[in-house]
Amino acid sequence: MNYLTRGFQEAFRLLVTGDAGVYDIIGVSLLVALTSTLLAATLGLPTGYVLATRRFPGRRLVITVLNTLLALPTVVVGLSVYAMLSRRGPFGFLDLLYTPGAMITGETLLAIPIVAAFTLSAFRSIDPRVADTALTLGATPFQTLRLLISEARFGILAAIVASFGRVIAEVGAAMMLGGNIKGSTRTMTTAIALETNKGEFGLAIALGLILLCTAFGANILFHWLQGFSD
């Protein structure tokens, strides 16, 4: 068990001394996770809203597909995006493979169904009288939309937090699309996988603790927001 004790000691040393390598990795993780969450929100929020409020042919099918995509295996996303971005793929010319751009693409695809499905349920749980009440008080359709968003705000924030939680802790697609290149595409999850393989527990534990705190934090925030929206 000595190696574990030494691992923890090393981890605390790395965290306390502000080791540049550790903070580089955290930086890449946050960059990828925040960017892809932002992109997923940009696409997923309107999708969820439209699915919740508009009736159109094929709507039920879209909702079913969306719910199925919640359970999308991350390596499948990794594989698909890899196939698209590899030199022989249709988007090979973009030269994105093994860059943060490729990781962001994959993580965004993973996060969109989460944001859309949670947003859909957030808008669905709004009392049907909200829009009518706003209209009778003289609100324009745009002002009514703003009110609906405000009424669903906790559910929407929960959708964003949930997708961030998923993306920051994801390893399969990050590894396949980023290639785990030090200083460029090495994230907390891919670094932990690598360092553990190498037997370098100190760095793995340090990153693991930070990842754990981040994921727990996101989860607590998610449940707290869900509590408000119920």
Added chain:
Amino acid sequence: MAEPILQVENLSHQYQDGFSLQVEHFVLYPGRAYALTGPNGSGKSTLLHILGLLTAPHQGRFTFEGRPLSMSDGASVRHYRRQVTLVMQQAYLFRTSVFNNVAYGLRVRGLTDDLTQIRVSHALSKVGLTGYETRHAHRLSGGETQRVALARALVLEPKIMLLDEPTANIDVDYVARIESFIAETRMERQMTLVVSTHQVDQAYRMADEVLSLRDGHMLKAGPANLFQGVIEASPEGPRVHIEGGFQLYTTASQRGLAHIRISPDDILVSKKLLSSSARNSLKGTISKASVEEDRIRLDLDAGIQLTIHITRQSFAGLNLTVGDDIYATFKASAVRVV
């Protein structure tokens, strides 16, 4: 009388369960108060939702302030909605503070913060909720919720206010207060009011005109023999002065403005003036006679319109026909305050 503020013609709306609302002609004049009465399911809420443009009727023509209203013209619908406000029976308050709820309509109209503050405080004080500004709207009781919803609508001072059972969930103690706030705002702003209620007395307290709905149809008249008048003491006993210069003796102890009703069953009919203890006698012409179940209904034009119920035997015995002049006689105790 002024030009109507709103005219609705050939309104019809059908629900999938078969219920249909049919209103041929419905006119609202500025500053007047109308009560819609009728049992549950008679179409009161549907009519109010249609007037508030929340339910699109299958058919119907609206003329608002002299101009036809086209439902496909966003600008005119918006203009209408800014002038016509509905408070639903089960009002919903937005997930925010009481203040923000009441301020909502003022803010969407672009009112300044200072003015909004003043008007919201005034409206809240009128519904007895001063000090509730920062409370979360979803932590109020049912009655408080309804009062905030009323304040939120009345603060806008719309040209037409539609109220669906405004005091249904409100504690008895506050009903009078709410009614007087509504009446005050209406007077100050020359607001047209349409209020639905199943309480006949409230209908007469709040409205100039009482309309009744039955099974989706609007009946031309409210309950028979209902008049508004002023009750005064006189040496011969209390008398009620009703529109058209008529005076009727009553035994009511109340004085001042009141609604009185004479039951159509309490009126005696004779071809000659009766000499009896009954103190009210009016001469009139039979304008209509119709069979209603096991009795005859006579409509009498005696300067005021009276409805009288008599048995088929009496009708045959007196040999009455439309156009006959008859006397309608009833006791002072038959003239009851509603």
